[in-house]
Every structure is written in C-alpha cells, then in structure tokens.
Amino acid sequence: MKPLGFALSILLLLGATAADAQARPRRLLDGKGKQKHNWVVPAQIPPALKLALNAFDRIRYSGTRVIQVKSGTNRQQHTELVLTNGPETRIEFPPESPLHGQIIVENPTERRQYFPARNEIQVGPPQRDQAIQRLATIVARRGVNVDETPGGPVAGMQTEVVSISDKKGNLLQKLWIENKSGMILKRELYDRLGTLQASFEFTQANLNPIIHPTDFKLERKGVRTITPDDILTRIIRKEGFQDVRFPAGTPYKLELARMQKLASQRVLVQQYAGNGHRISLYQLNTTVDPSRLGKIAPAGVQVYTWSAGGASFVLVGDLPEAELKDLGHRLGG
Amino acid sequence: MRNDFEMKREILEEELNSPEQLHVRELVRALPDETLSLTWRSGLNARLQSEMVRRRKLNLFGWVWKPAVGLALAGALAVAFIIPPKGSAPARGGELEKALVTHYVESTASWEVAGDGVSMGEVKDAVNQHTISVDPEQEDVGAL
C-alpha cells in the first residue's frame, strides 16, 4: 500500500498546486486587487461577455475546435486540438489533417510554431491576447450594440449568445459563451453583407483538463529557429523587393510575411498586430488606384498608398486615419 | 446702406472694426475645419509620384538631346511606346484593388477567430502540399 499512498500524495499535491495556480492570477494586480489585462473590459456589456473577457487569461480547458474561413469563393476548414491554461496554449492537429505534426505553443511573451518537415520553429509575437483585445475594442466602440440571449448547448454545454451589431443594426459577430466559466465555445464573424466570414466551434470541450508541466514547452533537437522578420528578409532577398518594414518602436509586431498572388500579381504581404489592431502592408511592382481602394474599403478600415522606386505600397488597417498616415510616412510614404 | 465702393478709407477702416463686422468675422472663423480623407492623400501621392517620374524622364531627355537629337527622340519613343516601364503596368478593372482589400478583410477575420491558431495562409500552404486544387486567383505563393 505504501507506493500507492505515495502516488496518491503526489497526485493530491499536484492537484493542489494546479488548483492554486488556477486561483492565483498570473498577471499583475492593480492597486484595487483586480486583475490587469492587456484589454479593458467595458462596464456596459452583458454579463456573459464580461465573464468571457475577464476569464480569458485565467481559464483552463482542452477541446477540439473546428475553424472555418471564407477565402475568395471557397471556404477552408481545419480542426485544432487545443489545450489552454490561462495565458498558455498548446495546439496540435488530428492525424487526418494536412497540418498534422505541426505544434503551436504560446505564452504571454512568444508564440512558437514547429514545422516537422523543415525541422524549424518559427518564433513570433503572441497572438492570443491580440484577438481578445480586438474583441474588447469592438464592443467598447460607440454605437455598437451588444445583446445577450440564451443559446443552445454547444459541445454539450449551456451557453448564452452574445450578438454584436453596428449602429445600423448589421450583425457583426456572435459568440456562444459557457455560463459559468466564460469559455467562448463558438464564434461567428459576418461581413457587411451579412455573409459568414469566419467561425470556430468547439465540438468537444473539457473544463478540467489534465495539464502536464511540459505541455507548454516546445524544443526540438537540431531545430532551426526563425522569426517572421527573418522570413521577410529572406523573401526580400529572393524576390527583389524593397526592404520596407515597420520600424522597431511601433506597437505593431510582424506576425506574418509571405508572398501571395492576388489578381495575378505577386504581392509581398506583411501582417502586423498590436493593441488589438491589425495592419497589412502590401508591396507590389505595379500601380494601384488609391481612390478605388478607398471606395472598396469597408467602414473602419483605412487605406494609405504611395509609390517609391518603381513599387507600390498599400497600407491597410483598422487604425484612425491620422495614425495610419503617420505610419505610412515613417515607412517612406 | 453703405455699399459704396468709393467709401472713404477712414470710414471703411472704422466700419470694418465695428462690433457687428467683427462679430461676423468670429462666426466665419468658428466654422468647422475641413478635412480631407486618406484616400485623397493617397491619390495625391500617386499623382506626385508619376509627376516625379515624368520629370526624371524629361530631365534625362534634356541631357541627351543636345548631342544627339535624333537618337534621343528614338530612345524616348522607345521608352514611351515600346518598352513598358517597370512597375507601371495598369491594374485591370479594379481587380487588384479588390483583391488587396478582400485579402485584408479575410485574413483579419481568420486571425480574429483563429487567435493563437494557424493563419489562413498556413492552412493554404498545408492544403497545397496535399495537392488539392485552389482557385488560381487566390493562389498563395507562401512564406518561402
């Protein structure tokens, strides 16, 4: 019985440690003992959404999440296996997925993504906070309506549905939030015509997952580590683009750099995020029509363009006009 | 009614500084400022850039024409009509502009729902490697 007793003690100890870790906020506390987030939780929002925003960096769960995204005329769908412990997350992909073998581990300081085929780990800025900051920013906007109604069960759990719409009543997004934990079990985003733009849904979820201390570590022997900036430099050298990128010191961090074919043109795409905003910088060796861009851009999205050295630069973002223009100036526009 | 153009200078000066006239000046001054959009500024940038290119061509032309007018003319004609200037191919019917904005909107929506998960482009890369056909207009060249 002795070894069994020892094992039980260890388990209890681990359980107590985990419970303590769960109860103790990982972020700094403000003067009033409230937890500080990187986002502001607006006072005038329904309780379920308030719970979700407050719990976002404390909640623990594991689950299977199906993500669907509209891309041109197609829809892409993939499945992720998610384990979350407050601000830490691990994502893997099921065996049938083309992404199987990749692993993503994120903590408040960085996001690491492992590509087994290349034995490479891409290290970039954390993204989890950005998405929730953006949600908090949207619901805090003037004229945005946020309603809560009872929702049906999602992944076997009871939910409240939070609907966010603009001042004209156009539905922007819907969130299905579990009543007690504040876990966002399902989310749908709509475009200005009311078409579903992107969504995720947990098909299975567990609010008391077993978490191993090494779950949020990602190291591989002989692995090559690379950052989005390295990738950008590589593309610039290979494709002969100009080295125009956001300078250090802006709150916006490069999350992704890639070549993309858009309307038969080869375009260097840089995607930045910070303070809940998303900005893309496009560089291409052809002319663009600024007035047309301005007319196409949806409400809240600004576009700033300039030309230099035979290339066109298009800066698109959800920033105030003056701020985007200032960014453009700093980039040489 | 003092609408006389021949009004004496002193009287005019006095009238312009009368409380009624100064009141109107304050009202005009208090009108809200006008602001131009970022689209307007982008348009101006594009026009200034093409003006700059045009000037450079003209300058170059000016240097060359003295020693060899005929050769320069032929060269300029070649530049203008035969050799398409690099980076100035016109966009086709707004498709490119639409594709750029759509890319931003779609990738932002994907980023919002995926959070710390994989991006739309990464899924495309993985799918492409599994030889599933994609819309050629939306072909993703990848992160190299």
Added chain:
Amino acid sequence: MELCIGATRLASREHLDHAAEAALIDRCRRQDMDAFGKLVDAYQNRVFGFVRRMVPNVEEASDVTQEVFIRAFQSFGRFDARSSVRTWLFRIAYNLCIDRARKVDRSITEVGMSLAQDTEEQIDVADNRWQPEKVALDLELQEAIEEGIRTMSEKLRTVLILHDREDTPYEEIARIVGTPIGTVKSRLFLARAHLQNVLKNYLHSEVTSNEK
C-alpha cells in the same frame, strides 16, 4: 464672446514656423518628396477649406485641391519666396477656381452650390487640439453661415474666406486676387454685411437670449 455651444469638429490645422518653412522650401526646390509631403500636411485642409467654398461640390473641391498641390510641385522651382507658401498656394487655388468657372462657361456666382454632405459622426472626445477661445457653433447656425457664403459673389467670398478664416493680411489678399488693398477692404465690408443680413434672425435671437 460665447455663442451657441454645440458639437464641433476639432481644429486640425498645423502651423509651420518661419525657419521650418524656409528649410522645407529649400528641400522642395530640390524636388524632395518628403519635404513636399510635409507642406501638403500643413496646408491641405486649409486650401481645401477655401476651395470647397469656391466650387459647387465636395468631390470637385477635392480634385481641385489635388490639382493645387500638383501645380505647386510642378512650379516650385519658380517660387521666389517673396510671399509665404500659404499665399502662393492660395493664389494657385484661386486661379484654378476662376479658370474652372470660366471653363464651365458660367460665373461661380450662378452655380447652385450644394451643402457639403458630411455624414461622418461628430467626434466628442477630449483632444489637446481643442481651442477653447474658438467659438463653437451649432449645426443650424453653421449651415446658415455656409448658405450666406454661398449666396455672395465669388469676389466677396474669396476675400471673406481669405481674411476672416485664413487670417491672410490685406496686402497678401490683394496680391492673390490682383486688386488694390482698398478694394479688398471694401469687398470684405460688403461680404460681412451680406452675411449679417442673412444671419439677422440668428443674431437677433442670440442678443435676445443674452439679454435674458
């Protein structure tokens, strides 16, 4: 003096001091796009504010304003700096507006000018650009003033905007429009008298409410 307090757009004028402007001019002469961009930043809204009141619609005013800066860029080499850049830009703007009126073969005064369609949300957040000494107008009074400006001749309108909105000295206005200073002054007097007449109901009610 306090008039009607209402929501107003925040002032966004940028000013360049003399030394900064001289340095920019020097760089602009060497076709420095960055320097020219800074001049555009400083004056685009002011030029637009003038042009917008001289042509029938906002879209056309935007085009004319672009043309002002293109012309300025093209002819910066000939800018002799005897007048300020601002005066020079307003002169270009004035000439373009007059040319445009001639091209459409009718006087600006005969053109019905539509109200600027401004459906953008008013900003009411605190901002350090707020100028407390600046009188805030309510929307109705603003529209009445704009209407008054629209219904005066372009000669009076030009002088009124340049002097009362843009604080341009009489001498510079005289250079812009090519008339003697005395004529500028008498036009200003007549322009204000016209506005006074158009606004008499508002001004009367304001006096009455102040007396109460």
